[in-house]
Amino acid sequence: MKDRLRQQIGNALQACFDNNLLDSGVVPEVQIEVPGNPDHGDFSSNLAMTMARAEKKSPRQIAEALVAELGNCDFLSKVEIAGPGFVNFTLAPTCWYEVLDDIIAKGKKYGLSQVGQGRKVQVEFVSANPTGPLHIGHGRGAVVGDAVASILQAAGFDVQREYYVNDAGNQVAILGRSIWMRMREQSGETVVFPDDGYQGEYIRDLAAKLCEEDPTVAGLGEDEATKRCTVFGVRKILDWISADLKNFGIIFDNWFSEQSLYDRGMVNTELAKLADKGLSYEQDGALWLRTTDYGDDKDRVLIKSDGSPTYFASDVAYHMEKFDRGFERVIDVWGADHHGYVPRMKAVVAGLGHPPEDLEVLLIQMVNLLRDGKAYTMGKRSGNFITLSEVVDEVGRDACRFSFLMRRSDSQLDFDLELAKRQSTDNPVYYVQYAHARVCSIYRNAEEQGVTFPKCGAVDLSSLTLPEELMLAKQLARYPEMVVGAAQNCEPHRVVYYLQELAAQFHSYYNRKRVLVEDSATTQARLYLVDGVRTVLANALNLLGVDAPERM
RNA sequence: GCGCGAUUAGCUCAGCUGGAUAGAGCGCUGCCCUCCGGAGGCAGAGGUCACAGGUUCGAAUCCUGUAUCGCGCGCCA
Structure with a gap:
């Protein structure tokens, strides 16, 4: 238009x-x-x-x-x-009538576009260390990443969802040691649990389970035993994580192992490439990357003076590998507390000859968990954190996802459990879903009354002359470009605001005018209009991974 | 100290990349069920867009400075 x-x-x-x-x-x-x-x-x-x-x-x-x-x-x-x-x-009103025909004809495909031109995009998100269950903070990044991926797909990008598994570093070694200590404890030994160990109750569960599955581990020497504990722990925890994510409606296309970078020798080969380009140098016995050449405020260490690689080293290799896989646009979803890490990662990308814009980092701000306005504190180390699955089970998947998407992801979010749970006006999820259910209800009534449903492209819409009817059609017409804007800016909250506006317009119309009236031409035209509303509501909700129920 | 981000209604937040009279939800006040689902709707009150300059036909939006808040500044991951 x-x-x-x-x-x-x-x-x-x-x-x-x-x-x-x-x-x-x-x-x-x-x-x-x-x-x-x-x-x-x-x-x-x-x-x-x-x-x-x-x-x-x-x-x-x-x-x-x-x-x-x-x-x-x-x-x-x-x-x-x-x-x-x-x-x-x-x-002219006929323009808006054409939009309605277009929506009904395209159905689920209405709002899809080709602006992405099939370009390969990777969205990497969650990527939580496999050292414990996902907590509520991971949940926001998970939903935002998933929604961004869906929106990019709708805009015609070829999208892959990836989870980077940090299974190589110090953290997982600590996990292994923690499990090993608990195993010894459970076999009657008195042990001093390390200060940096993971305190959570789940460590004891893992220790008991490993003992049950493979009793030989207990008899192994310290080194071999902790290794086995690490492998076991990582595997089990990843199972939990992927189950929690699945329960939340999130499926990854690929789980990428950090360890595999080492196994394939990629860290060394990629570091060698950087050295060839003169981007790294040795000093004080360590290997440094010249990230300051690309705007970082300090050069960064790749190989420590003890000869071991830093996390940054594998991350460099990982990002180089992403581009090697043919992704033209790489999107990382990180917690905002990692924002200091952005310049050095961009520096890497630039050093490799890619425009730094090819790497986009979405910073997800903190979630303040509340219950009836009072703060919930959480500390992962202390072990009494609130897991994602507890929250999803309590407030429901749809309400949880919607709440996480309601604000720009780079601004802090107050998440009130009681508010999210409430099935009332206070809760925008139900407001939007209710609009969808209402249209479905109208159609159920129409069917009971024996009203024939309007056929696509064969409805005289000239009776749609009311300002609110044209307003609705205009709002529906705006949908495709809203999706494009959300995709270009990686801003799923735009979809949320759009939905709320559309639902509000529909509820207002519903209260003002009946769809099923005496005059059959008017009934047909109005049924057609609200069917368009229903289609767009469902399509937009689908982008967010939220259901569009027929009844509530 | 340096860096990043924020500051919009009593509260929580949008503001479509610089447009016309700054918008929603919650809360508050008053209304609407002979009505396809009241989980709804209508109306009202509520603002110096943190402050001071600048850029131009035009600024909540861009630039500079100030204030306040949050976060980050390891050869941790």
Whole structure:
């Protein structure tokens, strides 16, 4: 719709030049936006104002020339010049009727686009260390990453969801030691549990389970036993994590092991490449990467003076490997407390000859867990943290996902368990889902009354003349470009706000007008309209991984 | 100290990449069920967009500075 208007304006502009109404010959990019005030039409353009300088004419003069050349156009019902030189366009109702046909015809596919042109994108998210169950903070990153991936898919990108498993470093070694200590404890030994060990109760469970599955471990020497404990612990915990994520509606395409980078010798080969490019140097017995060349405030260590690689080293190899796999756009979803890590990672990407924008890091701010307005504290080390699955089980998957997506992900989020659980007005999830269920209910009633359902493309919509009906159609028409905007900016909250607006408009309409009325032409047209509402609600909810129930 | 991010209604937050009279939800006040689901709707009150400059036709949005808050600054991961 917008494109059609854009083209029309372009033609008119050309005509202005041809007829010497305008003489600069400078064709600016035509900006078209949806005005906030409906009195200003369906679309407006600031073209005349942006051209004023080059033309050396007042914006209104330019606007008048433009409007004159626009002439009569079948899909525009009104064109007027307003304010300092805006040109406001009001489209003929038939335009909006076409949108409805389009929605019904496309159904689940309405809102999909090809702006991504099939480019390969990887979204890496969660990637929590496999040393304990996921807690609530991971949940937000999980949902945001998943929704971003879905939105990018809808926008025509070829998306892969990946979980990076940190199964090589210190943390998992500590996990192994913790399990080993508990095993010895359970066999009657008195042990001093290490200060840096994992305190959680689940460590005891793992120790007991390992003892049961493989009693020989207890008889092994310290080194071999902790190794076995580590492998066992990581495997079991990853099972929990993937089950929790599945329960939350999240399925990864790939689980990428950090250890595999070492096993394949990739860390060394990638570090050698960096050395060849002169990007690394030795000092104080350690190997450093010149990240300062690319805006970092300090060079970073790759290999410690004791000869062991840092976490950064494998992360460098990992990111190089991502690009080697052919991803053109790499998106990392991190906790905001890692933001200091961004410049050095971008430095790596730049050093490898990729534009730094090819790596996008989404920083997910903290979640403050509340219950009835009172803060819940959590500390992973102390062991009494709140797990993701507890929260999902308590408040439900849909409410949980929706709550995590309600705000921009880079701003802090208060998550109140009681509020999220409440099935009432206070809770926007149900408000939106209720709108969907209501349309379904109307259709159930229609069926009971023996009303025939409207057929796609074969409905006379001319009875849809009420402002609220056209408003609804316009909101539905905006959906595809909203999805594109959300994809370009990796901002799933835009979908949430869109849904709330659409649901509000529908509820208002529902209260004001009946769909099933005496006049059958009106009934048919209105059924068609609300079917469009239902379709778009369902499609948008689907992007967020939230159900669109037929009854509640 | 340096860096990153924030500051919008009583509270929690949007603001579509610089547009016209700054919007929602909650809370507050007053209304609407002979009505397809009241888990709903309508109306009202509530603002110096932290502060001070700057850029231009035009700024909540961009730039500079100040204040306050949060986070990060390991040869940890």
